[in-house]
Amino acid sequence: MIANVVEAQLGSNEPMIDDYLELIALIERIHRHFLEVVKLELDRLGVHDVNSVQALMLFNIGDAEMAVGELTLRGCYQGANVTYNLKKMVESDYIMQERSTYDRRVSHVRLTEKGRELRERLQRMHERHVEMLTQSDITDEDLRAVTTMLRQLEALWTGAGGIMPRSRVA
Numbered sequence: 471m472i473a474n475v476v477e478a479q480l481g482s483n484e485p486m487i488d489d490y491l492e493l494i495a496l497i498e499r500i501h502r503h504f505l506e507v508v509k510l511e512l513d514r515l516g517v518h519d520v521n522s523v524q525a526l527m528l529f530n531i532g533d534a535e536m537a538v539g540e541l542t543l544r545g546c547y548q549g550a551n552v553t554y555n556l557k558k559m560v561e562s563d564y565i566m567q568e569r570s571t572y573d574r575r576v577s578h579v580r581l582t583e584k585g586r587e588l589r590e591r592l593q594r595m596h597e598r599h600v601e602m603l604t605q606s607d608i609t610d611e612d613l614r615a616v617t618t619m620l621r622q623l624e625a626l627w628t629g630a631g632g633i634m635p636r637s638r639v640a
Contacts, residue, residue, distance in 0.1 A: 493623075497620075505522040505526075508522035508525050508592070508595075511591075511595045517588065520558075520559060520562060520564060521555075523555060525588065527559070528565070528581065528592075529593075531580065531585075531589075532581070532589065533581075534580070535578050535579070535580040536579060537576050537577070538578070559585070562584075563584050564581065564582060564584055565579050565580070565585055566579065566581075
């Protein structure tokens with residue numbers, strides 16, 4: 471349905487429309503596959519009190535202390551999901567959450583020792599994946615080109631949606 475509407479509006483750009491729609495579907499599938507990879511890693515590590523989305527949130531927090539709202543800008547999280555997942559991670563002792571002394575509406579989060587240990591284990595998973603990349607046909611240049619294109623697409627969608635750009639996690 472969406473493809474038909476877009477095709478009708480753009481007509482002569484049919485190949486680009488098909489590629490664009492395929493890219494959107496691919497981004498969604500890759501994200502789901504990556505969440506499954508993280509879930510398998512958690513299972514391998516014997517970690518059952520955190521899910522893959524929570525593990526990614528934990529990884530993105532890293533060594534920082536940040537406001538909860540900042541998490542929605544750093545990742546693929548919706549506000550209600552962030553609140554729920556942080557609550558679960560506080561209950562499982564991965565995260566400390568404290569209200570700001572200056573603005574009681576704002577709370578800050580940081581990793582506990584248990585959270586830092588899991589983050590280190592996830593870092594090792596990423597290091598193994600990078601090693602796998604060096605054994606594949608994917609080059610540094612390929613990764614840079616894809617990253618550049620995805621950032622351009624992010625900027626396009628950010629502009630189209632009239633929203634603030636998300637911060638990039640280094």
